[in-house]
Amino acid sequence: MRILGLMILVVGIIFAISAFTMDVSVLAGNGYRVNNIGLMSTRQNGIILGGFISLCGLLLAIFADKLKSSDLKQVKCPFCAERISPEAIKCKHCGSNVEKNPLTEIAAGNDEVNHDSSYPIYLLVAVLCIFAVIGVSLIISRMHY
Template identity: 60%
Template sequence: MKGLGLFALIVGIVVAIVAFTMDVSVPTGYGGRVNNIGLMSERQNYILIGCFIILCGLLMIIFCKKKDITPTSKSDNDRGCFDTKCPFCAELIKPEAIKCKHCGSDLEEAHSSCENRFDLSSIVLFDGKRNILNNDLVKDYAKYLFSITDDKSHFMSENKERIEQAASVIPDELKGLFKAKIDYWASEFSTTER
C-alpha cells in the first residue's frame, strides 16, 4: 500500500507541475496575448486534481500499516520451540506436516525432544544498568511446558525439575522472578484454554 501511495504522490506532483507551467494565454488579432478564461479554469482544475492526488498519496504513505506475514512453514514456535526447520534434515516444514517430506522423520518424536533445543542462554539480557529477563523467551518456555503438562492444575509441581534446570543459567537475583513469570504465563494459558 505504501508503494501505491508513493506512486500517487509522484503522479500528483507531476500533474501539479504540468498545471503550473501550462500556458493560459492566447494570441490576439493585434499581435498581443490575452489570458483565456477557459484555459485558466482548466489549469485551476488540474492544480486541484494534482493537489488531491498528492494528499491521497501522502495519507497512504503515512497511515499505511505493515502487512502481517503469516508463516507458511511449520515453526516449532507453535509448540514452544525455536527451530523453524526439521530438526533432522533442516528443511522447512509445512504447518500441517506430521512427518517431514524431505527425510521422512516423525515430527512427534521431535516434539518429545523439543525441550532440549531451547536455547536459554539468552534468557538474561543486560539493559545497560542491570540484568533483566527476556520475557518473550520466558513466555515461550512456559507455553512449551504448559503444552506437555498433563495435569494443568499442578503445573508448577509437575514441571519443578524442568524449571529448576532452566533456572540454573539465571543469576540468583532473577530466579524468583523467572519462576513467578513461568507460573503467571501458565495461569494465563489455562485461562485461555477454557
C-alpha cells in the first residue's frame, strides 16, 4: 500500500508541475500574446487536481502501516465473545484467563479473523473510484476546448 501511495503522490506532483508549466496565452493580432481565461481556468483546475491527487497519495503512504495493524487479526474471547489478540493470556474485557490450545490457534488462523480485514480493499476501491471520476471529468472538460 505504501508503494501505491508513493506512486500516486508522484503522479499528482507530475500533474501539478505540468499544470504549472502550461502556456495560457494565445497569439493576438500584431504578434502580441494575451492571456486566455479558459486556459487559465484549465491550468487552475490542473493545479488543484494535482494537489488533491498528491494529498491522497501522501495520506495513503503515511497511513499504509495503520491499515496493516495487528488489530485486523483478532479472535473472540471464549467467555465474553469480545475481540482480543491471538497472543493474549487474559481478556482485557472480562478479565478471564484465556488458554492457548491448538484449536483456538487454528480457528484464529481460519474462521475467527476479524472481518474488517477487507478495509484496505474498500479504501483502494474508493481511491480508484475517485480517480476514475476525476479522469472522466478531465476528459469531458478537455472536449469543450
